Amino acid sequence: MSIKAVGARIFARIVKHRIKKWASRPEATQEKVFRELIDQASKTTFGKDHDFENIRTHKDFTARVPIRDYEGLRPWVDQVVEGREDVLWPGKPIYFAKTSGTTSGAKYIPITKESMPFHIEAARNAILCYIAQTGNANFVDGKMIFLQGSPVLEEKNGIKLGRLSGIVAHYVPPYLQKNRMPGWDTNCIEDWETKVEAIVDETLPEDMTVISGIPSWVQMYFERLQQRTGKKVGEIFPNFNLFIYGGVNFEPYRQRFEGLIGRKVDSIELFPASEGFFAYQDSQKDPGMLLLLNSGIFYEFIRADEFFDENPQRLTVGQVEKNVNYVMIISTNAGLWGYNLGDTVQFVSTDPYRVIVSGRIKHFISAFGEHVIAKEVEQAMKVVSAELEVKVREFSVAPQLNVEDGVLPYHEWLIEFEDIPQNLDLMAKRLDEEMQKQNSYYFDLIAGKVLQPLKVTPVRHDGFNGFMKKMGKLGGQNKVQRLANDRKVADGLSEFLA
Incomplete structure (x- = not known):
């Protein structure tokens, strides 16, 4: 030494x-x-x-x-x-x-x-x-x-x-x-x-x-x-x-x-x-x-x-x-x-x-009173990605209220994967189950048919970097917003979807 x-x-x-x-x-x-x-x-x-x-x-x-x-x-x-x-x-x-x-x-x-x-x-x-x-x-x-x-x-x-x-x-x-x-x-x-x-x-x-x-x-x-x-x-x-x-x-x-x-x-x-x-x-x-x-x-x-x-x-x-x-x-x-x-x-x-x-x-989602916070979505992602052996590069979550008549709104998880898993439905199902475990308000909204279970939307490779670059926030101390009560980040990512 x-x-x-x-x-x-x-x-x-x-x-x-x-x-x-x-x-x-x-x-x-x-x-x-x-x-x-x-x-x-x-x-x-x-x-x-x-x-x-x-x-x-x-x-x-x-x-x-x-x-x-x-x-x-x-x-x-x-x-x-x-x-x-x-x-x-x-x-x-x-x-x-x-x-x-x-x-x-x-x-x-x-x-x-x-x-x-x-x-x-x-x-x-x-x-x-x-x-x-x-x-x-x-x-x-x-x-x-x-x-x-x-x-x-x-x-x-x-x-x-x-x-x-x-x-x-x-x-x-x-x-x-x-x-x-x-x-x-x-x-x-x-x-x-x-x-x-x-x-x-x-x-x-x-x-x-x-x-x-x-x-x-x-x-x-x-x-x-x-x-x-x-x-x-x-x-x-x-x-x-x-x-x-x-x-x-x-x-x-x-x-x-x-x-x-x-x-x-x-x-x-x-x-x-x-x-x-x-x-x-x-x-x-x-x-x-x-x-x-x-x-x-x-x-x-x-x-x-x-x-x-x-x-x-x-x-x-x-x-x-x-x-x-x-x-x-x-x-x-x-x-x-x-x-x-x-x-x-x-x-x-x-x-x-x-x-x-x-x-x-x-930075939370409470479009229906669920008050989902960053700690909850990050914990759900940690558990599910390890369980399914899925490598996630980046993700963000937003509410989706713009749905057809008779269709329930939901939380959209926009995820950039290392390799997109074959069974996205299984991943969405497990993420939803983990969210219901952590957040009783979210559980009640799903059980009460106010929300439908969350959906996963894959973002293309390097899509988040492309989005941050377009926003003039690539690198340095800038961070991707993990979740929001509006669609600004989600809509901004729309051109970078897989």
Whole structure:
């Protein structure tokens, strides 16, 4: 074992001990974060507008600061974008993470000198937790690839802006610089397909040990490697044993990945966003990701089934229950207050607090009151594809209400297969049975003849990539919408059907 690997193991034990200290005192940790956030922002425009000077408790906070999404917070964000100081947080942000909103156009998410270190620290600590638990640190001597957006940044009123992954690329620690791939010039390529080919050229001769990125785009990279060499990824990179991912649930991709790699590899799940780094997988044995309670973020949770009520109850971390679907609300040291991130989570542990991402509050199907969420369709796909030995590349689900008179509506599953199975009816039947097991509302609608069983529509090979390219969302941090209550994605895929 190299000196670098030995040093990583020692540092990992130290960091793991620090994490255990705050994770074992969750409510006190969050109370401290809450108090610091309110105190530091009390003199800002937002703080004065919401009487931060008189906020002493969470109850005071909820009485003064309503839940807002980006559009609701936009009057203050626009002032920050114009260059004003002390609006949402003292001073000015050091970056804007630019994201594309579905209703807001371009969104500018502030990143401050206080919030930026936590993005970097969380990614590092996720790897250190893995080392502390497994003892595996040999990968630090090999090459590591992080599939991400371009690090080229623009500037707006003196503040640099770009994709979060591009911003983070500027903070790779010196001890990883020699190991990190791809090179700067390759990383700056904007066209995703051209970029992937360049990454293949650059990495093929190297000893890759860690590969990281959104699963759908890493899958594309793996497929290009295999097309170029005719070999499994595990043969090309015999020391590749750690996959780090975030952004989407890996389970629907796992079977396909293991086929491309040729063996199983360890994985670490992350929960990052432009608004903050919220959780990471701290254990290879226990499910879920450790919620980061000590990272400049104060969390609130609203039951998803109450979210659209007039005054839903806003819970703190000490009030949540396991296996309940919650909308996650954040207030941060980047100046987001009572901010609806849009993600839904479920707690799988409260000692320590670990979560899984269950979907998006806006991404569900409830055309008839069934309220089907992403976690349910992904679990059904995981079970059925493994049972029938079917390899699924990508899929999306939508309601189909446009049916002939006398015909019941249904859920349409648009699926891109590695090889289209001969018996699609059997797959549809099994998927429907799994959905009925998980969702009692869906079961009642099928049993009551309000809905007919779901139907599977095969999408042609590379059809989802074609759809994403047409939408201008191929690669980077963009993700396929897993399900929707409308037909926008489904209709967009109509020209890419098998």
